[in-house]
Amino acid sequence: MAACACAAGEPSGVSMPLSLISQGRVRTHAGIDGAYLADSDLAAQGFVGQGALLYDGRTEPDPVKLAQGLLAAAQARGAVLLCPATAENYETSLSAVTVTTREGDTVRARTLVLANGYEMPDFVPAPRHSLVSNWALAITPFPGEAWPHQSLVWEASDPYLYMRSTADGRVIIGGEDEEFADPDAGQALTSAKIPGLQAKAAARCPGLADVEAEFAWSGVFGQTDDSLPLIGATPGRPHCLAAFGYGGNGITFSAMAADLLDAHLRGEPWKDAPLFALDRD
Incomplete structure (x- = not known):
């Protein structure tokens, strides 16, 4: 499985592709070789975005x-x-x-x-340190591949979006972080978070425009300000x-x-x- 960090639309005049290119250079210097994909390269793989970094050799554990x-x-x-x-x-x-x-x-x-x-x-x-709630959904099994090589997709935005495939043909879509850690409150918001996750996924990958969420859940994780x-x-x-x-x-x-x-x-x-x-x- 490959991993792809994808730039979204251009926010506040910040050039996301240039930022990704700089990140790519840092990774190359560290011995992590990948490829930069322009918007046309992304379109050929079924994605909409300004650019992306693509890396091989990533794994997806159970x-x-x-x-x-x-x-x-x-x-x-x-x-x-x-x-x-x-x-x-x-x-x-x-x-x-x-x-x-x-x-x-x-x-x-x-x-x-x-x-x-x-x-x-x-x-x-x-x-x-702070605690953050996160939401995710799994769609009904998708016929064929949602995108080539079934790369793990991570949108380089804040708030971010991530998408990955599963062994049984589903796509998991996640993101929509909020800084609170009450699991009951997080679960209560799950139904309201699903449409936003579906819309963001369809905006990045139009092939997911008509998919249905079969499962959805929330979770908590810890993060630091740096x-x-x-x-x-x-x-x-x-x-x-x-x-x-x-x-x-x-x-x-x-x-x-x-x-x-x-x-x-x-x-x-x-x-x-x-x-x-x-x-x-």
């Missing part, structure tokens, strides 16, 4: 199977899983960390790594590390967090680690 595979790999290496388990109390000392759960379990360890998604304990400093994750030691809590604020880049940032925290535990911190510090300026 999140449930991926999570199950990672847990199985951890168990094979000796990890012990507690489920269900809701952490209620954290105690840190100069030598260890103790976590007690609502279910009555107690876990003691030399080091604690907090990777709770957006459910961040109160003692984690997060002035740059788009960099929060990874590293938790100030004021000895032996407590954290990894939060991935935004929409969880697959990339989680892998980076694993490497960064492993280096921290080995006493070989990255020189760029301060960029991701929880209490960075």
